[in-house]
Amino acid sequence: MSNILSVMTFLPILGVLLLLFIPKESKGTLRGVAMLTTIATFAVSLPILTGFQTNADFQFVENVPWIAAGPFAMRYNIGIDGISLWLVMLTTFIMPIAVLSTWTAVEEKVKEYMICLLLLETGMLGAFISLDLFLFYIFWEVMLIPMYFMIGIWGGKNRIYAALKFFIYTMVGSMLMLVALIYLYFLGTKAGITDFSLLHFFDLKIDPATQTWLFLAFAFAFAIKVPMFPLHTWLPDAHTEAPTAGSVILAAILLKMGTYGYVRFAMPLFPEATHRFTPLIATLAVIGIIYAALVAMVQEDVKKLVAYSSVAHLGFVMLGVFSLNEQGVTGGMLQMLNHGISTGALFLIVGFIYERRHTRLITDFGGLSKQMPIFATIFMIVTLSSIGLPGTNGFVGEFLILIGSFESSLRWYAVIASSGVIFAAVYMLWMFQRVMFGELDNPKNQVLADLNLREIAIMVPLVVLIFVMGVYPNPFIEKMTPSVMKVIAKARIEPVATAKVVVPVVAQPEVAPVQPAAEQPVTAH
Amino acid sequence: MFDNVWLIPLFPLIGFLINGLLGKKIKNETVIGSIGAFAVLCSFIVSVMTFLKLIGLPAEERVINVKIFTWITAGHFNADVAFLIDPLSCLMLLVVTGIGFLIHVYSIGYMHGEEGFYRFFAYLNLFVFSMLLLVTGNNLLLMFVGWEGVGLCSYLLIGYYFHKKSAGDAGKKAFVMNRVGDFGFLLGTFTLFWYMGQTNNIWTIQFTELAKNANLLPTGGVVTVITLCFFLGATGKSAQIPLYTWLPDAMEGPTPVSALIHAATMVTAGVYMIGRMSYLFIRSPETMTVVALVGGCTALFAATIGTAQNDIKRVLAYSTVSQLGYMFLAMGVGAFTAGIFHLMTHAFFKACLFLGSGAVIHSMHGALHHVHSHDDAQDMRNMGGLRKHMPLTFLTFLIATIAIAGIPGFSGFFSKDEILWQAFSNPLHGDLNIVLWGMGACAALLTAFYMFRLVFMTFFGTCRIKEGAEKHLHESPMVIVIPLLVLALLSILGGYLGLPKLIGDLFGGVPNYLDQYLEPVFANANQYMLAHVHPEQHSHTLEWGMMAASVVIALIGISIAALLYLINPELPKKFTTAFPALHRAVYNKWYIDELYDFMIVNPCKALGRFLWKGFDVLVVDGVVNGVASTVMAFGGVIRYMQSGLIYNYAWSMALGVVAIVAYYVFK
Amino acid sequence: MDNLTNYLLVSAVLFSIGTIGVLTRKNAIVMFMCIELMLNAVNLTFVALSRHLGNLDGQIFVFFIMTVAAAEAAVGLALFIAFFNNRESIDVDDANLMKW
């Protein structure tokens, strides 16, 4: 099947069409169809994973003309490489879980809800597989719409504010990116590029001043999505108000768009600017890590706390990605997946207790461990994954990021970022303690039921992945390595000869001569 | 040959999985306990076999890496899941699995009837697994896995009684403080990896590789930074100044946990780690000084606090901190073997002490329960005269106490004396030696004092327990007593593994087995030391003299304790009334916790709150919403230009025309 | 040439007076008359220019402007009447239901 990517991407749309013909009263059928659609999408995505060749090329490519008018030529050009592969897999994997998570939480307007979810899936998959800048932009914007509705219609008390804030915040960024995109295209046409295909632009030489502006525009859009300090304030609102599935998708996948955007577009397209802005971005990332941790510490709302923890985690991702060496970028990519899984799981967990108690205030809970041991166990595991305990997925990513950035010019940033490890433990464990430990003194909490089978079924795949990725991350790393190397090769500016050479560039131990230890003069008397 | 090493951590892991996943279904305590204990026993057996195999090898071949699978590869960073079998790790394996097994057995009795029994054993097994990873991991990262893993288990086990707020707090405190240390560990790892790679193009975090290439490292400088980072990690895990405060609080956990984790094994991880990387530490004299001073200070400082505590476990906890200080003192003066030696003997007698105190508490608790009293079962002021009721426990406890006090013939004497002698004689720190020795000696005095204070208050004198409860006090079941006996035995015998040459010579050249055994591990460090510092030759007389001095010191301490708590129990009260401020300060642990709260915890929270309400909400969102509302306000103003009056509209048009025309006319 | 400029200036004066009228009066009919005045000023410009340029295009234009003016007058006055029917006024101040 040569068009498997298209099939995967547009399968949810098929589901939407099906949903349209189901009366809105038969909620069970609606949920079932949505569930089946997402599972089918996941099933379709599996051959992509198995058929993926471990090399740096784009695979499963489809490339047909789409728009051609005036100076522009857009193509329906899609494909995946090691970088997008896992994000696509993450998306298809999370979606059934998201659908399942709302089985009982959403009772109103089920039809619209499911339609939104499926549209969102198409949008996200499309954005990950687009190799045409214009196509990417389209999907990028399309994603906003269902998310906007999900927050606005099924959200909490302050949902309208949150939805509008989310939408307009993101739109401001992406609109500037659009201008940059157009400008880039016209730069390209002068160099003989005839369409929007990303691959063509990789080879485009752009003068540094122009790069700066273009990079800023792209980076701004992505930074909002990531979100990076200080553009993060939409996130806590959006997360707090969104329904569970919305938060899960937002955290697990949507935020990755930002970091993915950096890796896929901003960095390889504008290497000089990347080089120039690395300190700035690293600074913001590190501030984000510490800042979000401090703020998360004093949150009273569990969901908001998790939302701020997202900001911190993505700070790590940014730091890793901008360290521009294999460890850092690989770590960043891994951390994206990890964050998707663990923070997604955290939001699900918050959703579980919210569904039971209709409150998310930490002070309303306490001692739940006694009443809900299975829940407590899963919550604990996810919490640990989130604070990056070795053996869980969170650790591998974080460690690689830190070691990568430490090795690069971002050494001091890495030092400060490492302290985020402490803060993460503080706020997560404190929250865990306040919710799960202590006396079970609230009568409302004394009657809570433990997780039911459906909820366990939602969490088990995530928990399994948490450990699999923590204990045996190599398969994940291997598939992305060639692509990561390619990105680095494109985005990296070799230090000028006169500059102080500090770090040997991607030294290959087996090739580079290793001086035998014995020949070293031993300082002896 | 060592292919089955992976079994060692595997058994506890299996035990953990079985108990953790199925424990709730199993329900039968005996089965659960047996699974837990058996898993560790299996590990112990494999460890013993491994040990035997290892000593069967020539000394120079006793370093074996066993790779299981590649864990992480990214660029030139590579970390395997692989085990390092060498004398040091083997010794630790034996200690961990051996004592671990005893404590598992003990726990079956001790934890009887507790809610979440299966959980306890699952955690305990997980802990053993993590600890085994820590000691056998052949690279820094795998060690770190164990390092954090034991921290986690410690957290889980401290918070075992999660419904108690204090337990939750203590667990969190332990984890966070450990994390501070881990931060140091990580930084150390990064710096080492980067520096080694950058200067020598050796990109590795594997211990044997690092050891092989340690000669490439300079003295001081970067190595100081690296080692200080690692030492920060060690202070966290091993409860040294400044990160020691979590350990006393950790006594919120069940007593077996205190024995296993917070006395015998986990807290020694820092010492082990320094031993493991002795070749690094020795290359930074500055760090060595820091280690020695911190160790000495901690030993002394914790001991002072220990003198004023009334909670039986707290006394032991401060004693642990203090003893760990000794170990660091040893490491800091370059007496690595002595440090490890003390680690081992301490594991024996401190486990014994904790388990003994557990037995006491158990008994007290039962008795108090019978009379429906809410008195604190751990408060020594409620105890006294228990000797009669729990003779076996008393016996083992006394043996362990003598051992820790440093009475000749018992294990503690040998190890502690070795440390004091090294502190005094090792030329590494020059004139600082006297200070270091002095601190050690004072700590020894205090140790003897507060330990015997504990014994006297608990087992001697009149029984101060609530009326009617005394008759319910009884000796513990065999499942508890047997481990005590074994440990007491070890507390006596353990010392003879590392007889000082001086004494060994007395008995016809009995060698210092431990020294010989560990020699290959510290060879690199020792060689370096030999090459760089010139040991002064000390006369045997001096050495004998020092030994005698330490015995005298111990005896003085015991005497004072006897005087104050046995002979004239009114004296302490007088003393406290005479110096109320001092007593209060010591009793309240020199207010260090409060200081930390004031200096770090509260400012952090305040900062967090400020950033949230002040920056996030006010500034960032203020700007965002401000822009929005400014635009909206503009809209509100501009719309009023739309007056609805035609002549206004016409005027606007005319003005537009005039403006445009004027611009071009005057251009 | 001078002759032409004079005409153009006169028409500019008339045009400006018309503009002032539109801007200052409130009676819709008077406003409309002022607009007619403006159109006439333009007409004068056209005719003068046409005469000067020696082609008749300008005058034809004026012819059409007059037609349009007539049509506008018809429609405009009808609108005034319709407005007056509802509001009993032809003052533009009264055309103020819709604003902001």
Next chain:
Amino acid sequence: MEINVAQLFQTINLATIMPEIILSVVGMALLLVNVFVPSKSKGYLAWLSLAGLVAAGYTAACGWGQNVDGFSGSVVLDNFAIFFKLIFVIAAGLAVLISDQYMEREGCNQGELYPMVLFTTVGMMLMASGTDMMTIFLGLELMSISLYVLAGFNRANVKSNESGLKYFLLGAFSTGFLLYGMALVYGATGYTRIAKIAAVASQMGQPDILLLIGALLILTGFAFKIAIVPFHMWTPDVYEGAPTPVTALMSAGPKAAAFAAFLRMFLVAFPSMKADWSDLLWILAVLTMTVGNITALRQDNIKRMLAYSSIAHAGYALVGFAAANTTGTSGILFYMLSYAFMNIGAFAIVVLVAKQGETNGNVQDFAGLGHKRPALAAIMTLFLFSLAGIPPTAGFIGKFYLFSGAVEAGYIWLAVIGVLNSAASAYYYLRVMVYMYMKPAEEEFGWVSLTAPVSLALLVSFLGTLIPGVVPSYLLQLAQAAVKVIS
């Protein structure tokens, strides 16, 4: 002066104005038919006029690519004109389709509406086709006078009166400036034919001040029709007061027509002064976008909101004009077409939701539409997203080309201001959605009757908004071909 009649007839070439002829004839016929149609069945007139429009559109489309002129060069039927004529036909057709229901509800179901719509369309077509200032002027006046009438059509309604009155007075006032400008251009060049003006202007080198001022005054005249700040003041009031179908037509048709004439005059006659006027358009574009959007933020009446938004949209289109390159101008064409679909579609929904007497026309009254009439709400959502410029809609593609034009011409800051405006505008479009989906209905919806013509209008505008958003290539190529003849 002898007139050679045979030669005259050769130059006339009636085919060039065949669409106009058809519409005029149908209009006049409808005036007659109207007398015999009972007032309850005026809907037939709608279908008849639709047929006329389709025929006119078809005739126009048949002339694609031929680029013939007629009436000795005072009119032309080229691709540019045809593209615009199709826009007018679509706008008028959609307006006609949504009229019957509205007029019946408002109790002013007079058959004359349809001929007036056709006449105004004729006017627009002449503006697009005119190559002589006189033709353009007369087209403009035909369009305007018919629109004055249409704006005040509901003569029992005070707001409608007021709307007509304001539109008329201000329109006539702006005509004064337009004419003065034309007079000056005539004086400076000696001609009224655009081609000849262009010939004279291009030889001038440094453009004469008279010509320049003339061009600027003409600009202000068109600016009034397009509703460019500061000539926009009439728009909200007139849009609010006019009968909704008329507002729909007004927002799409005349704007496009004015752009057609504007583009033709400036790109054909005054390209030599491009440096002068494109800077001005830059400023006007910024002003127009910003004022339109910012004011729209605070509107509750949805017609008024859409009126302000139409000002903003004029600003976006001006961005393309300021760029004055093929990308930008073809963007204007595409945008005007999409705008006709999406805006009239939105007005159609407004017609449906409103109650008798134009009550229920506030944003708040849309509360709960999403539950009660999900399909309607969904369609409205598409229109709003398109207006906000969010893919995959025609509105987005249009904006993309407009801003691309600006970027291509080096007006990057203009594009940036444009997109920021676009983002700000999202707020008030989203606000409608907020009410539709996120707030419960405050009172029960009346039975929103969906008659066949309105359904057709909605379907057409829905498809017209969505399809060019997904596969815009063909239309864009047409627009490119259309602007080729004037650039």
Next chain:
Amino acid sequence: MDISSIFFAIVTIVAVVSALLVVTCKNPINSALSLVLTFFCLATYYAMLDAPFMAAVQIIVYAGAIMVLIVFTIMLLNIRVDANKKHVHQVALGTVTGIVTLLLSVLFLTRGKVAMLAGPVTSDVINQIGHTELIGAVMFTDFLLPFEVTSILLLAAMVGAVILAKKKLS
């Protein structure tokens, strides 16, 4: 200063004064009558500019048709004198704007150059062939289309006027 200049000056004074009266008269009827006077002045100008046909049309269409319509409407609506609402600001702003307009016009009119076309239609030609005939020849050849469009325009205006001015709907 020759006689035609003096005549021009007189007509100009009358035209400007009557135009000013249109603007300033409180009573619409007076404004209307003043406007008629202005129209006559313009007709005079046209005559002076060798455009007798335009002069005639000016009188017939403007003074005759349009003004009658306006006056008729004024009478029909029985409009009284402007209700004296204060609107000083508006008057001031409007006047200033108008004066600026005038100044600007003067500036660009005096600075601008009118095309030097020297077309075929000179006063000799006009005298020879006749103004009306000349107009007719151009109008029905070059400007046939606009002429035809005016028919539709007038039709639309007529229909519109009828619709709008009908009695109130019942």
